Amino acid sequence: MVGLSEGEKHFIRGGIAQDLRADGRTRLQFRAVTVETGIIPQANGSARVRMGATEVIASVKAELGKPTILHPGKGKVSIYVDCSPTAAPMFEGRGSEELSAELSVALQRCLLGGKSGAGAAIDLSSLIVIEGKACWDLYIDGLVVSSDGNLLDALAAAIKVALSDTGIPKVNVSLNAETDGEPEFDISDEDFLQFDTSSVPVIVTLTKVGKHYIVDATSEEESQMSSAVSVSVNRLGQICGMTKRGGAGLDPSVIFDMISVAKHVSQRFISLLDSEIAAAEAADAE
Amino acid sequence: MSAAAAASGTYTPAAEAGGKRREKREELRRHLAEDADWPRADGRSIHDCRPAFMQTGPTTAASGSAYAEFGKTKVIVSVFGPRESKKAMLYSDTGRLNCSVSYTTFATGIRGQGLENKEYSGMLHKALEGAVMLHTFPKTTVDVFALVLESGGSDLPIIISCASLALADAGIMMYDLVTSVSVSCLGKNVIIDPTSDEEAWQDGGLMVSYMPTRREITQLTLTGEWSDGKITNAVELCMDACGKLCEILRERLKDTAVLESE
Numbered sequence: 001m002v003g004l005s006e007g008e009k010h011f012i013r014g015g016i017a018q019d020l021r022a023d024g025r026t027r028l029q030f031r032a033v034t035v036e037t038g039i040i041p042q043a044n045g046s047a048r049v050r051m052g053a054t055e056v057i058a059s060v061k062a063e064l065g066k067p068t069i070l071h072p073g074k075g076k077v078s079i080y081v082d083c084s085p086t087a088a089p090m091f092e093g094r095g096s097e098e099l100s101a102e103l104s105v106a107l108q109r110c111l112l113g114g115k116s117g118a119g120a121a122i123d124l125s126s127l128i129v130i131e132g133k134a135c136w137d138l139y140i141d142g143l144v145v146s147s148d149g150n151l152l153d154a155l156a157a158a159i160k161v162a163l164s165d166t167g168i169p170k171v172n173v174s175l176n177a178e179t180d181g182e183p184e185f186d187i188s189d190e191d192f193l194q195f196d197t198s199s200v201p202v203i204v205t206l207t208k209v210g211k212h213y214i215v216d217a218t219s220e221e222e223s224q225m226s227s228a229v230s231v232s233v234n235r236l237g238q239i240c241g242m243t244k245r246g247g248a249g250l251d252p253s254v255i256f257d258m259i260s261v262a263k264h265v266s267q268r269f270i271s272l273l274d275s276e277i278a279a280a281e282a283a284d285a286e
Numbered sequence: 287m288s289a290a291a292a293a294s295g296t297y298t299p300a301a302e303a304g305g306k307r308r309e310k311r312e313e314l315r316r317h318l319a320e321d322a323d324w325p326r327a328d329g330r331s332i333h334d335c336r337p338a339f340m341q342t343g344p345t346t347a348a349s350g351s352a353y354a355e356f357g358k359t360k361v362i363v364s365v366f367g368p369r370e371s372k373k374a375m376l377y378s379d380t381g382r383l384n385c386s387v388s389y390t391t392f393a394t395g396i397r398g399q400g401l402e403n404k405e406y407s408g409m410l411h412k413a414l415e416g417a418v419m420l421h422t423f424p425k426t427t428v429d430v431f432a433l434v435l436e437s438g439g440s441d442l443p444i445i446i447s448c449a450s451l452a453l454a455d456a457g458i459m460m461y462d463l464v465t466s467v468s469v470s471c472l473g474k475n476v477i478i479d480p481t482s483d484e485e486a487w488q489d490g491g492l493m494v495s496y497m498p499t500r501r502e503i504t505q506l507t508l509t510g511e512w513s514d515g516k517i518t519n520a521v522e523l524c525m526d527a528c529g530k531l532c533e534i535l536r537e538r539l540k541d542t543a544v545l546e547s548e
Binding site: 098101102105109110112113114227229234238239240241242243244245246247248249250251252255256259260263 | 522
């Protein structure tokens with residue numbers, strides 16, 4: 001994937017060991033993040049997030065649907081990720097399938113919470129219109145436009161921003177005798193309900209290179225990793241998802257250490273994102 | 287089936303596992319005591335695993351195979367190879383591991399529901415690749431095919447444990463056996479080796495794949511909301527259970543070796 005000479009590999013590993021990476025960052029420093037909201041007019045909410053040369057787009061679409069029989073009081077959320085071949089030639093055809101599936105599963109695991117809905121980023125019961133009859137189905141789609149490492153963190157950040165940009169139209173329900181008691185929906189074009197996005201977590205991936213681990217790895221750095229742990233943490237510092245990537249095994253104590261570092265770093269990342277969201281919304285309003 | 291009866295054993299973790307964090311565990315136990323008034327449907331206590339029945343060699347055509355039955359969950363894994371990698375593949379000086387997990391259409395209560403677990407193939411691969419000495423068979427591929435005959439909860443961890451037994455049966459070089467155990471978080475309780483009913487109502491889930499002799503975690507996934515102390519306890523509980531399960535796997539391999547030498 002990434003062609004590196006022995007010298008370059010040595011340079012990257014040596015830099016990480018000395019806490020000075022190839023682009024001048026320290027181990028636990030993120031690349032500059034830029035955020036834009038409302039970039040897709042057809043969607044209910046959308047966002048573009050750039051982290052260095054990595055660029056992703058997330059869109060949120062809401063459609064009226066029917067709740068499942070098992071969970072009549074809950075709406076549905078589905079998350080899918082697509083890697084466009086415009087980002088890298090190896091994403092062409094079926095090449096991106098494995099990566100797309102891996103990213104989708106990781107995001108679902110981190111954002112949708114347990115089966116009972118505990119720890120979910122979005123309160124599913126807030127999506128209900130009429131219990132057992134109608135609910136909002138949220139379709140969250142991520143697109144990788146340009147890939148330079150750390151796709152999972154960027155996608156999770158984009159989804160967080162897109163959700164805070166999302167407006168769900170207000171629905172007026174009228175019960176009509178002519179239609180056999182079936183409710184009629186009048187979807188408002190003007191009134192929108194905002195989401196409570198305070199519990200949407202961010203994902204921090206710690207990539208282990210040599211003995212040390214780094215945040216926000218570029219693809220060159222990722223090619224040197226032995227393993228990586230992605231931890232999703234919400235504003236309260238609670239962990240709501242975790243995945244391990246990379247083949248090499250990890251000592252349990254290293255994992256516990258990584259979790260506590262990820263918790264610490266995530267709070268910094270959340271406040272950074274918050275200020276970016278506020279700035280993006282201010283720019284939108286103008 | 288007398289050998290089969292002898293082959294089942296439990297691998298419930300010892301209460302004193304992970305002595306260093308015993309205090310934290312006592313804290314967990316206090317939490318559990320507050321909310322421990324619901325027995326599990328199959329009569330187990332929350333830290334009891336289902337009896338593990340494992341056997342090698344159910345399929346004759348494969349290089350190695352294994353069958354596992356944990357309560358209602360029944361899994362069969364066949365390992366083929368090493369064989370020459372497909373011509374279209376790029377040259378590689380390490381071997382390839384090709385993992386595939388499939389469900390029978392009658393494995394679940396609703397027909398064909400097992401097809402939803404598409405990500406399992408990739409997760410099986412990730413759990414095993416750290417344990418297999420891929421450099422010992424360059425330019426070749428080892429196929430690991432898992433079939434879930436009946437899904438009764440904790441499917442993926444059982445597939446992983448069964449696959450590592452099948453790999454060992456096939457004589458593929460490994461650093462260590464990989465065993466895997468999952469726990470579910472239900473309210474304040476952390477219950478081990480959940481059944482599918484328990485998984486359907488869980489607040490959170492955690493799966494650990496572990497190499498007990500090397501003391502390395504090869505795969506770790508977590509969903510739902512967990513507090514920090516709970517994660518540490520749950521991971522240690524899983525690791526201890528993995529160690530016990532590994533003993534069972536080792537016994538099975540020894541049994542096969544004795545049978546062959548006779």
